[in-house]
Amino acid sequence: MTAPTGNVHQVAVGDELLCGRTVDANSPWLQRRLAALGLRVRRVTVVGDAPDAVAAALDAAPPGTLVTVTGGLGPTPDDLTVEAVAAWAGLPLEHDRAVREHLRRRAAARGRPAGSHLERQARRPHGFTAVINPAGTAPALLGEARDRRLLLLPGPPAEIRALWPAVAERLRALWPDLPPRRVLLLRTAGLSEPALAQRTEPLRNTHPEWDWSWWLSRWGVDLQVTAPADADPDRWAALGRAAAAACGPYLYARDGDGLPAATLAALRERGWRAATAESCTGGLAAGALTEVPGSSAVVLGGVVSYADSVKTVVLGVPDAVLAAHGAVSRETALAMAAGARRLTGADVAVAITGIAGPGGATPGKPVGTTWLAVASPLGTWSLHRRFPAHRERNRRLAVAAALAGLRTHAATGGAPWAGWEEF
Amino acid sequence: MTAPTGNVHQVAVGDELLCGRTVDANSPWLQRRLAALGLRVRRVTVVGDAPDAVAAALDAAPPGTLVTVTGGLGPTPDDLTVEAVAAWAGLPLEHDRAVREHLRRRAAARGRPAGSHLERQARRPHGFTAVINPAGTAPALLGEARDRRLLLLPGPPAEIRALWPAVAERLRALWPDLPPRRVLLLRTAGLSEPALAQRTEPLRNTHPEWDWSWWLSRWGVDLQVTAPADADPDRWAALGRAAAAACGPYLYARDGDGLPAATLAALRERGWRAATAESCTGGLAAGALTEVPGSSAVVLGGVVSYADSVKTVVLGVPDAVLAAHGAVSRETALAMAAGARRLTGADVAVAITGIAGPGGATPGKPVGTTWLAVASPLGTWSLHRRFPAHRERNRRLAVAAALAGLRTHAATGGAPWAGWEEF
Numbered sequence: 059m060t061a062p063t064g065n066v067h068q069v070a071v072g073d074e075l076l077c078g079r080t081v082d083a084n085s086p087w088l089q090r091r092l093a094a095l096g097l098r099v100r101r102v103t104v105v106g107d108a109p110d111a112v113a114a115a116l117d118a119a120p121p122g123t124l125v126t127v128t129g130g131l132g133p134t135p136d137d138l139t140v141e142a143v144a145a146w147a148g149l150p151l152e153h154d155r156a157v158r159e160h161l162r163r164r165a166a167a168r169g170r171p172a173g174s175h176l177e178r179q180a181r182r183p184h185g186f187t188a189v190i191n192p193a194g195t196a197p198a199l200l201g202e203a204r205d206r207r208l209l210l211l212p213g214p215p216a217e218i219r220a221l222w223p224a225v226a227e228r229l230r231a232l233w234p235d236l237p238p239r240r241v242l243l244l245r246t247a248g249l250s251e252p253a254l255a256q257r258t259e260p261l262r263n264t265h266p267e268w269d270w271s272w273w274l275s276r277w278g279v280d281l282q283v284t285a286p287a288d289a290d291p292d293r294w295a296a297l298g299r300a301a302a303a304a305c306g307p308y309l310y311a312r313d314g315d316g317l318p319a320a321t322l323a324a325l326r327e328r329g330w331r332a333a334t335a336e337s338c339t340g341g342l343a344a345g346a347l348t349e350v351p352g353s354s355a356v357v358l359g360g361v362v363s364y365a366d367s368v369k370t371v372v373l374g375v376p377d378a379v380l381a382a383h384g385a386v387s388r389e390t391a392l393a394m395a396a397g398a399r400r401l402t403g404a405d406v407a408v409a410i411t412g413i414a415g416p417g418g419a420t421p422g423k424p425v426g427t428t429w430l431a432v433a434s435p436l437g438t439w440s441l442h443r444r445f446p447a448h449r450e451r452n453r454r455l456a457v458a459a460a461l462a463g464l465r466t467h468a469a470t471g472g473a474p475w476a477g478w479e480e481f
Numbered sequence: 482m483t484a485p486t487g488n489v490h491q492v493a494v495g496d497e498l499l500c501g502r503t504v505d506a507n508s509p510w511l512q513r514r515l516a517a518l519g520l521r522v523r524r525v526t527v528v529g530d531a532p533d534a535v536a537a538a539l540d541a542a543p544p545g546t547l548v549t550v551t552g553g554l555g556p557t558p559d560d561l562t563v564e565a566v567a568a569w570a571g572l573p574l575e576h577d578r579a580v581r582e583h584l585r586r587r588a589a590a591r592g593r594p595a596g597s598h599l600e601r602q603a604r605r606p607h608g609f610t611a612v613i614n615p616a617g618t619a620p621a622l623l624g625e626a627r628d629r630r631l632l633l634l635p636g637p638p639a640e641i642r643a644l645w646p647a648v649a650e651r652l653r654a655l656w657p658d659l660p661p662r663r664v665l666l667l668r669t670a671g672l673s674e675p676a677l678a679q680r681t682e683p684l685r686n687t688h689p690e691w692d693w694s695w696w697l698s699r700w701g702v703d704l705q706v707t708a709p710a711d712a713d714p715d716r717w718a719a720l721g722r723a724a725a726a727a728c729g730p731y732l733y734a735r736d737g738d739g740l741p742a743a744t745l746a747a748l749r750e751r752g753w754r755a756a757t758a759e760s761c762t763g764g765l766a767a768g769a770l771t772e773v774p775g776s777s778a779v780v781l782g783g784v785v786s787y788a789d790s791v792k793t794v795v796l797g798v799p800d801a802v803l804a805a806h807g808a809v810s811r812e813t814a815l816a817m818a819a820g821a822r823r824l825t826g827a828d829v830a831v832a833i834t835g836i837a838g839p840g841g842a843t844p845g846k847p848v849g850t851t852w853l854a855v856a857s858p859l860g861t862w863s864l865h866r867r868f869p870a871h872r873e874r875n876r877r878l879a880v881a882a883a884l885a886g887l888r889t890h891a892a893t894g895g896a897p898w899a900g901w902e903e904f
Binding site for chain 2: 074075076077078079080081082083085086087088089090093098099100101102103104105106111114118216271272273274331334336338339340341342343344345347348349351352353354357358359360361362363364365367368371372401402403415416417418448449450453
């Protein structure tokens with residue numbers, strides 16, 4: 059086999075990816091995981107459910123490349139990836155006994171007959187290795203053919219996520235020139251992409267030999283650094299400390315957990331029950347907190363006080379506060395947080411009031427102007443922001459700032475947004 | 482030039498698309514628009530900001546293909562698409578006077594100097610046509626080279642959307658073999674993808690010569706049919722009626738408007754102000770309604786009554802109702818809707834209470850069990866669902882059913898979910 063290049067071509071298979079029906083979110087997700095293995099993606103090709111198109115995409119990958127193929131592993135006749143790869147590779151299809159046995163047991167446990175579609179899903183090209191799918195029927199398949207390494211994965215994102223830990227382990231076992239790598243993942247909220255890049259630039263310059271990448275998450279910006287496993291442990295540990303310091307008070311997690319899960323974990327740890335009071339975000343902060351299974355043990359609920367009348371009647375914001383300072387003000391945010399706490403009996407409440415845009419600006423309060431507040435047994439705090447984006451993103455940024463403040467306050471007992479730069 | 486095939490290859494350019502930083506959502510969006518022009522996408526290739534990689538992707542498109550290239554048209558040195566295409570085509574780069582003039586005026590209006598980066602963005606390959614970008618600086622470029630038709634678009638999704646109407650018009654003017662087509666777009670909520678396919682299958686069988694496509698939207702399933710402009714007007718009109726009838730009570734819009742906008746329009750038309758009461762959806766219904774600019778004229782607010790204590794204390798759901806029927810019941814949903822109406826003074830309120838999962842199931846109430854209710858001056862109604870998916874999707878489906886019911890009730894004055902099948 060040609061020496062492996064560390065380069066990856068991705069092939070996404072499915073007619074639904076060519077007619078506007080489905081966005082290929084699998085490829086970017088895999089790109090981050092492959093980076094943690096020291097691999098770089100050079101090209102993604104999206105083709106329909108057609109063996110010729112799959113073969114052409116495989117041909118386009120230079121020898122020594124790892125080719126990932128996602129999709130087309132399902133049980134229906136239009137799922138042709140396994141046949142297409144076997145035909146391209148010139149390898150016969152065989153049944154994998156372990157997969158067949160697993161699929162039969164799975165069907166039996168669900169009271170379903172083990173039909174021929176299950177037999178179909180137990181096939182693999184001769185010499186390929188199968189990894190059993192804990193979240194579906196189609197296994198992942200790994201093998202070599204025509205000077206390329208091949209990794210076949212099913213299309214449903216949840217199945218890829220469930221398969222990945224075992225697949226990554228098998229990749230390393232099968233191809234030991236993929237050495238284990240150290241991975242540092244830092245998740246931040248409240249910083250823009252350029253701001254995070256600027257904060258971490260000195261570190262990148264002192265460690266140019268390690269791989270740096272970052273991307274926008276739902277809640278902010280994530281930073282990932284990977285290094286060979288034999289990287290100097292002291293330097294690596296120092297980098298971890300320095301990178302965390304560079305992220306500063308915006309760092310909320312060091313693993314795959316999203317901001318809602320991190321916020322709930324901090325609240326649970328402190329034994330607090332939480333409530334929300336939202337104006338411009340219209341319920342999205344409560345919606346984010348409750349996306350985590352089990353959040354009912356921590357989240358009592360909240361009020362969407364979009365109209366001023368709801369702020370006064372439901373949350374008890376004094377008319378005088380609204381009249382003197384306006385709905386988008388420190389005073390109103392603090393009164394909303396206090397009102398949500400009082401109304402629901404929560405230990406801690408977070409409030410958001412702002413001008414999401416495009417309308418609603420007033421003199422001195424441009425679009426994006428937002429006030430946040432936290433009230434808890436330890437005190438009250440507020441934060442002023444002027445978010446620079448359009449309505450949808452301004453609301454997302456406000457929710458992220460609210461949850462990040464709630465998390466920090468529950469985790470430290472200190473000010474929710476201690477150290478956040480004014481903007 | 483080789484006869485045009487009606488086939489499209491898409492090329493998405495950008496390093497950020499290969500390292501997990503950004504999902505290529507432009508290609509699927511364009512696929513739907515291209516279908517309305519009678520064009521079919523056969524392949525998408527994602528490459529980095531490298532002229533060789535762009536050239537290889539162009540080479541892979543057979544003669545007669547239309548190749549769309551998105552991204553890499555920005556002002557910075559790593560934006561190489563125009564140079565790469567010109568070099569591949571063997572065409573010199575020229576300045577487009579109209580674009581240059583437009584960019585200078587744009588810069589002047591913003592009080593910025595017209596720097597060399599603007600000159601850079603006014604370039605086009607010799608013979609190409611430029612379409613001025615109303616939402617950014619990089620124009621769209623159209624032309625022919627080496628037996629392919631080429632359409633270059635900037636990468637930011639908002640710019641592509643803003644450019645598209647003028648680009649589609651120019652495409653037709655430049656390449657008159659792309660005849661205008663009739664387009665029917667029907668948007669539904671409350672139906673699964675297979676259910677919509679099944680309802681419309683008889684129609685597809687009677688009109689196999691027209692192009693049918695459908696996709697999952699945020700709120701349900703959209704159906705698109707396109708036909709040549711010279712299709713028989715009576716048959717086309719009959720198809721429109723029959724397709725709408727096949728969508729039945731699940732149809733909420735016939736254009737690009739999403740469900741929140743359609744719901745707000747119906748409420749505004751009736752002169753009603755609305756409120757929400759949400760349990761399992763945790764604020765997402767209010768969050769969806771308030772994503773539309775100007776929603777403050779219609780939405781008063783709502784209550785997230787995640788805990789039972791908030792249902793009783795804030796919404797006034799009687800303890801006896803919770804004790805007798807449980808939090809997930811018709812009676813609780815109706816009491817929540819009534820409570821939200823009373824509390825906020827809204828004309829109409831919608832309530833959602835359910836078991837989103839994965840935990841929370843009780844005997845007789847499996848995961849996915851959800852009750853919705855609407856209360857208005859015209860009466861009260863409820864709907865039972867058992868959503869079949871995972872937590873995140875169950876919550877999304879519940880929000881869609883709530884908004885769809887609210888819209889229908891405001892639009893017709895009748896039952897919110899009249900004609901919805903039980904499941």
